[in-house]
Amino acid sequence: MSCEQLEHVDVLIVGAGLSGIGAAHHLRSDCPGKTWAILEGRGSIGGTWDLFRYPGIRSDSDMFTLGYSFRPWTESRSIADGSSILRYIRQTASEEGIDKQIRFNHRVVRAEWSTARARWTVTAQRSDTLETVRMSCGFLFVCGGYYRYDEGYTPDFPGMERFAGRIVHPQQWPEDLDYAGKRVVVIGSGATAVTLVPTLAQRAAHVTMLQRSPSYIVSLPAEDPIANAVRRVLPARAAYAVARWKSVLVTMLSFQLSRRRPGAMKALVRRGLERRLPSGYDIDTHFKPRYDPWDQRLCLVPDGDLFAAIGAGSASVVTDRIETFTETGLKLESGAELEADVIVTATGLNLLALGGLQFAVDGREIELPETMSYKGMMLGGVPNMAFALGYTNASWTLKCDLTCEYVCRLLNHMDEHGYVQCTPHNRDPSVAALPAIDFSSGYVLRAIDQFPKQGSRAPWRLYQNYPRDILGLRYGALEDGAMEFARAAPAVADEPELLAVSG
Ligand SMILES: Cc1cc2nc3c(=O)[nH]c(=O)nc-3n(C[C@H](O)[C@H](O)[C@H](O)COP(=O)(O)OP(=O)(O)OC[C@H]3O[C@@H](n4cnc5c(N)ncnc54)[C@H](O)[C@@H]3O)c2cc1C
Numbered sequence: 001m002s003c004e005q006l007e008h009v010d011v012l013i014v015g016a017g018l019s020g021i022g023a024a025h026h027l028r029s030d031c032p033g034k035t036w037a038i039l040e041g042r043g044s045i046g047g048t049w050d051l052f053r054y055p056g057i058r059s060d061s062d063m064f065t066l067g068y069s070f071r072p073w074t075e076s077r078s079i080a081d082g083s084s085i086l087r088y089i090r091q092t093a094s095e096e097g098i099d100k101q102i103r104f105n106h107r108v109v110r111a112e113w114s115t116a117r118a119r120w121t122v123t124a125q126r127s128d129t130l131e132t133v134r135m136s137c138g139f140l141f142v143c144g145g146y147y148r149y150d151e152g153y154t155p156d157f158p159g160m161e162r163f164a165g166r167i168v169h170p171q172q173w174p175e176d177l178d179y180a181g182k183r184v185v186v187i188g189s190g191a192t193a194v195t196l197v198p199t200l201a202q203r204a205a206h207v208t209m210l211q212r213s214p215s216y217i218v219s220l221p222a223e224d225p226i227a228n229a230v231r232r233v234l235p236a237r238a239a240y241a242v243a244r245w246k247s248v249l250v251t252m253l254s255f256q257l258s259r260r261r262p263g264a265m266k267a268l269v270r271r272g273l274e275r276r277l278p279s280g281y282d283i284d285t286h287f288k289p290r291y292d293p294w295d296q297r298l299c300l301v302p303d304g305d306l307f308a309a310i311g312a313g314s315a316s317v318v319t320d321r322i323e324t325f326t327e328t329g330l331k332l333e334s335g336a337e338l339e340a341d342v343i344v345t346a347t348g349l350n351l352l353a354l355g356g357l358q359f360a361v362d363g364r365e366i367e368l369p370e371t372m373s374y375k376g377m378m379l380g381g382v383p384n385m386a387f388a389l390g391y392t393n394a395s396w397t398l399k400c401d402l403t404c405e406y407v408c409r410l411l412n413h414m415d416e417h418g419y420v421q422c423t424p425h426n427r428d429p430s431v432a433a434l435p436a437i438d439f440s441s442g443y444v445l446r447a448i449d450q451f452p453k454q455g456s457r458a459p460w461r462l463y464q465n466y467p468r469d470i471l472g473l474r475y476g477a478l479e480d481g482a483m484e485f486a487r488a489a490p491a492v493a494d495e496p497e498l499l500a501v502s503g
Pocket of ligand 1: 014015016017018019020039040041042045046047048049052058059060061062066106107108109143144145146147149192354355356357388390394395396397
């Protein structure tokens with residue numbers, strides 16, 4: 001290790017999205033003595049909610065659970081549009097002065113841990129000045145989301161180059177795209193497609209949702225009547241807590257019912273569809289998936305807007321496969337043709353683990369697929385590093401808030417006992433390795449091999465269960481036998497001079 005002078009912070013957060021701003025809040029309030037900074041690869045705050053700009057962009061879970069535990073969501077809509085969510089994140093950052101500690105345009109590419117020095121050396125590439133920046137930190141908190149920012153996923157459809165109209169991916173929605181009066185085909189059946197279709201249908205000549213196979217789609221009120229009623233009688237914080245717990249319980253109930261009694265859940269979803277779609281609509285072809293509910297993420301539509309657009313004739317669903325793009329649209333395997341002026345490939349994300357960082361521990365390169373995650377937030381054999389990854393069956397922030405609380409407890413515990421290093425054990429041969437996410441969705445299956453594994457039992461198993469995680473992460477023992485703590489190693493001869501940064 002060279003003796004260069006590095007700027008040092010106690011905790012370095014990677015990413016200024018929903019999770020990174022939440023992490024900074026928790027550090028400020030629970031570990032006030034710690035110095036910290038955020039390195040953000042882009043030029044702005046908000047992550048997902050700043051990147052995605054397609055028409056109608058909104059949450060597909062309620063804001064009482066997607067919002068932070070510490071900051072009530074006070075707007076009337078519980079399924080909120082992207083710009084309101086972005087405003088909420090930005091306000092949190094500015095009111096707490098977090099935004100002043102973000103270094104923008106710093107993409108972190110590598111982190112090297114030295115046990116002798118009990119610190120990470122982190123390398124970032126600046127996208128504005130093209131400089132390489134190095135910093136050191138005692139603890140690294142990766143809040144980099146779960147997918148690639150530079151491009152979404154588009155399958156290699158035959159004949160794409162022949163199409164004379166515009167092809168657009170929702171992750172890079174062109175500001176100048178005028179779809180008014182145009183024929184639009186949206187390829188896909190996930191959350192993005194079901195959001196786009198009714199919104200585009202308000203101005204387009206017609207919108208066709210072209211899907212290979214159907215998804216489960218459930219309508220929810222955009223404004224939660226119970227939450228709004230509670231707000232009228234309770235102060236904001238208390239009302240938020242009630243609305244939050246109500247949402248947690250309803251979501252858990254729906255997930256448990258889907259897993260234990262899939263037939264009953266299918267019947268419930270079906271009844272909702274029959275009520276909202278025109279009579280005689282071919283539900284079996286277009287809305288009856290081949291898998292069980294929650295084998296893939298359930299799609300929510302606020303106030304049945306997708307079904308209303310279908311009922312009004314401004315949108316329709318086609319279930320078929322693409323044979324080829326043509327000059328004027330799409331030729332399908334059934335022989336049918338779809339004419340289009342604009343084709344939107346709502347075909348998903350490219351997943352990316354831990355912000356794409358390359359890790360090394362004492363000179364040994366870490367291969368993420370060979371690691372096992374500890375409590376779904378640290379990695380076996382990787383010291384002083386946590387990551388924020390939310391639930392797949394409930395709102396992201398529920399888990400990330402708990403992860404932040406745990407990290408703060410861990411840091412305070414280490415200070416109290418004079419520890420400088422905490423490392424979840426490396427692979428225990430009695431724990432079987434399982435995929436990190438047990439979803440059958442294409443975007444998960446395409447990338448799951450590049451992610452750390454989860455284990456077959458606690459604390460390596462991801463239970464995706466909020467009440468259980470409250471017990472484990474908020475109240476569970478930190479010294480649990482699977483986490484190893486160490487005190488400072490004897491002084492190292494070539495220890496570099498370190499520059500403290502105020503937090
Ligand atoms: C369209 C869409 C809708 C969604 N809707 C919901 C929903 O309704 N409910 C829900 O629970 N979840 C939803 N999600 C998941 C969503 O991503 C999370 O809810 C949440 O926004 C993630 O926040 P985050 O801060 O962890 O990650 P992100 O929002 O992805 O932010 C990560 C930040 O880290 C930065 N970053 C990444 N890598 C690096 C690096 N190496 N160096 C420096 N900076 C880096 C990025 O630039 C970004 O700013 C949705 C996702 C998408 C794409």
